[in-house]
Amino acid sequence: MSRFDEETRVVPAADGRWAGTVSPAWNIGTNPNGGYLMALAVAAIRQALPAHPDPLSVTVHYLKPGVGGEPFDVDLRVLRTGRQIGTVRATLSQGGEARLEVLAAMGALAEASDAPLVPPPPGMPPPHACVARSAAAQGIDMAILDRVEVRLHPDDGPGGGGGRARGSGGGRVLDGREPDALAALVFADAYPPAVFGLLGAVGWVPTVELTVQVRRRPAPGWMLARFETVDMVDGRLIEDGLLWDSQGHLVAQSRQLALVRGSGPRG
Amino acid sequence: MSRFDEETRVVPAADGRWAGTVSPAWNIGTNPNGGYLMALAVAAIRQALPAHPDPLSVTVHYLKPGVGGEPFDVDLRVLRTGRQIGTVRATLSQGGEARLEVLAAMGALAEASDAPLVPPPPGMPPPHACVARSAAAQGIDMAILDRVEVRLHPDDGPGGGGGRARGSGGGRVLDGREPDALAALVFADAYPPAVFGLLGAVGWVPTVELTVQVRRRPAPGWMLARFETVDMVDGRLIEDGLLWDSQGHLVAQSRQLALVRGSGPRG
Numbered sequence: 224m225s226r227f228d229e230e231t232r233v234v235p236a237a238d239g240r241w242a243g244t245v246s247p248a249w250n251i252g253t254n255p256n257g258g259y260l261m262a263l264a265v266a267a268i269r270q271a272l273p274a275h276p277d278p279l280s281v282t283v284h285y286l287k288p289g290v291g292g293e294p295f296d297v298d299l300r301v302l303r304t305g306r307q308i309g310t311v312r313a314t315l316s317q318g319g320e321a322r323l324e325v326l327a328a329m330g331a332l333a334e335a336s337d338a339p340l341v342p343p344p345p346g347m348p349p350p351h352a353c354v355a356r357s358a359a360a361q362g363i364d365m366a367i368l369d370r371v372e373v374r375l376h377p378d379d380g381p382g383g384g385g386g387r388a389r390g391s392g393g394g395r396v397l398d399g400r401e402p403d404a405l406a407a408l409v410f411a412d413a414y415p416p417a418v419f420g421l422l423g424a425v426g427w428v429p430t431v432e433l434t435v436q437v438r439r440r441p442a443p444g445w446m447l448a449r450f451e452t453v454d455m456v457d458g459r460l461i462e463d464g465l466l467w468d469s470q471g472h473l474v475a476q477s478r479q480l481a482l483v484r485g486s487g488p489r490g
Numbered sequence: 491m492s493r494f495d496e497e498t499r500v501v502p503a504a505d506g507r508w509a510g511t512v513s514p515a516w517n518i519g520t521n522p523n524g525g526y527l528m529a530l531a532v533a534a535i536r537q538a539l540p541a542h543p544d545p546l547s548v549t550v551h552y553l554k555p556g557v558g559g560e561p562f563d564v565d566l567r568v569l570r571t572g573r574q575i576g577t578v579r580a581t582l583s584q585g586g587e588a589r590l591e592v593l594a595a596m597g598a599l600a601e602a603s604d605a606p607l608v609p610p611p612p613g614m615p616p617p618h619a620c621v622a623r624s625a626a627a628q629g630i631d632m633a634i635l636d637r638v639e640v641r642l643h644p645d646d647g648p649g650g651g652g653g654r655a656r657g658s659g660g661g662r663v664l665d666g667r668e669p670d671a672l673a674a675l676v677f678a679d680a681y682p683p684a685v686f687g688l689l690g691a692v693g694w695v696p697t698v699e700l701t702v703q704v705r706r707r708p709a710p711g712w713m714l715a716r717f718e719t720v721d722m723v724d725g726r727l728i729e730d731g732l733l734w735d736s737q738g739h740l741v742a743q744s745r746q747l748a749l750v751r752g753s754g755p756r757g
Contacts, residue, residue: 280747282549282699284569284577284595286577287570302553302591303553307725307749308698310551310591312579312591321569324579324593326591326699328551333723333724336723338722338723339722340655340721340722341720387607431547432547432549432593434549434745436745436747438721438728439723452607453607453609453740454605454607454705454743455605456706457599457600458574459597461743478701478745480546480547
C-alpha cells in the first residue's frame with residue numbers, strides 16, 4: 224500500500240461519522256497542507272457515495288489549521304443523489320473543533336481522452352532539468368516534500384513571468400503511486416503561490432477557500448500544472464490553476480481565495 | 491426602492507431563520523435564475539453578519555430548481571468570524587425542500603481602484619450597438635429581461651470566437667439601480683452559456699455548482715463581462731467568468747460546473 228493511500232485512509236466510526244488520522248508527513252511549516260486535508264475529507268465522502276466515487280467539484284473553506292499527528296473525524300450529510308451527481312456537505316473536525324467545511328458534487332469520471340477547447344499544458348523541460356521545490360528556497364520546513372516531488376519551471380520566478388504572477392511545474396507522488404482524482408486535489412495546492420513568481424516570497428499566503436473541479440482520471444506519470452494570480456487587492460488574492468496529466472489531458476481546474484500576510488511562514 | 495432591492499428582500503423569521511419570496515420576475519423559462527437565487531441566499535447571510543457585509547467567495551450547489559412566486563427560507567449557521575472574514579453555511583429551502591446549499595466567506599470590499607495584474611475588460615462597442623439578449627434568440631421565455639438588460643458583443647456567437655467558446659457583453663439593472671456586490675452575483679449568471687458562442691444553442695445547460703469571488707465594489711454604470719468554457723467532456727462543462735465595472739476595474743470572478751442536456755429549455 225502506498226503511503227499516500229495509507230495516510231488518506233478513512234474508516235467508518237461508531238456514530239455514523241468517518242474517522243482517521245491527519246499524518247504530519249504532509250505538513251508545510253507546522254500545518255498540514257490544505258490539498259491533503261481536502262483529500263482526507265473527500266476520502267470520507269467517496270465512501271459514503273460509492274456510486275459517485277470521484278470529486279467533480281469540491282469547495283473547502285478552511286476554518287482553522289489542521290493538526291498533524293492527531294485524529295480527525297468527518298461528519299457528512301448527503302444532500303442529493305441523482306443518476307450522475309451526488310452532493311454532500313461535510314465537516315472535518317479535530318479535537319471537537321471544525322477545521323474544514325466542505326461542499327462537494329461527486330460523480331464518475333471518464334479516463335483521460337482528447338477533447339476540443341482544452342488549453343495545452345505548459346511547455347516544460349524534462350523534470351530533471353527543472354528546479355525542485357525546496358524548504359531552503361522558501362525558508363520553511365516542508366515535510367510534504369518527502370511525499371510529493373514538485374518540480375518548478377526554471378524560467379518561472381520573479382522576473383521570469385513577463386510581468387505575470389505565474390508559476391508552473393510538474394508533480395508526482397514519491398513512492399511511485401500513480402496519480403488519481405484524490406492526488407489531483409493535493410497537486411492543486413502543492414506549489415508555491417503564483418504571486419511569488421512576480422513579487423518573490425511575499426509572506427504567508429493562507430488559503431481561505433479552495434475549489435477544485437476534477438475533469439478526468441489522470442494517466443500515469445507526472446502531472447503538470449500552471450497557476451496564475453490575476454488580481455491582488457486589500458491583502459486578498461485569487462489564484463487559478465490548471466492541471467494536466469502526462470498525456471496532456473486536462474485533469475483539473477482550481478481556484479482559491481487566499482490572504483497575503485506580510486510575515487509568518489511561507490507557503 | 492428599486493425592484494431588485496424589493497425582490498431580494500429578506501426578513502428575520504420567528505425560528506431564527508430568514509424569510510422572503512422568490513419573485514417570478516427573475517425566471518428564465520420556468521425556473522428562477524441561479525444568480526438571483528444566489529443573491530437571495532447572500533441577502534440573508536449578510537444580515538446575519540453585519541460586520542462582514544460583502545460576499546468575498548460564495549459557492550452554491552443547486553439541489554433542485556427554485557419556484558418563482560413562492561416563499562423561501564434560509565437556515566444558516568455562522569461557522570467562523572474573524573476580523574477580516576466571516577464564514578457561513580446556509581440552506582435555501584422552499585416548501586420544506588432544500589433548493590440551494592451555500593458556503594460563503596463574507597468580508598468588507600473596498601471601492602473599485604486600479605490594481606496591477608488585472609486583465610482588461612473586453613473591447614466592446616457601446617451598448618446600444620450591441621445585441622440585446624432576447625427570449626426569441628434563445629427560444630425560451632425570459633422574464634428576467636424585464637429586470638436586467640444584457641447586451642452581447644456583436645462579434646460573439648458561433649463562428650465569431652476564433653474557435654473558442656466565448657461570450658462577452660454588458661449588463662445593468664433596468665430600473666436604474668446601480669450595481670453592487672449583490673447585483674454582481676446576478677450578472678455572473680445572466681448571460682447565455684459561453685459554449686453557445688462556439689456550438690450554438692446546444693440545449694439546456696443547468697448549473698450544478700457556481701462559485702463567485704467578488705473583488706471590489708463596482709462603480710456606477712454598465713458592468714462588462716466575459717465568459718469562456720475551456721473544457722467540455724462527458725456532458726459536463728466548466729464556465730469561467732470575469733466581470734468588470736464601467737471604469738474597467740475587475741469586480742468579480744466566477745466559475746461554474748454545468749451539465750449539457752441535449753434538449754429541454756435553453757439557458
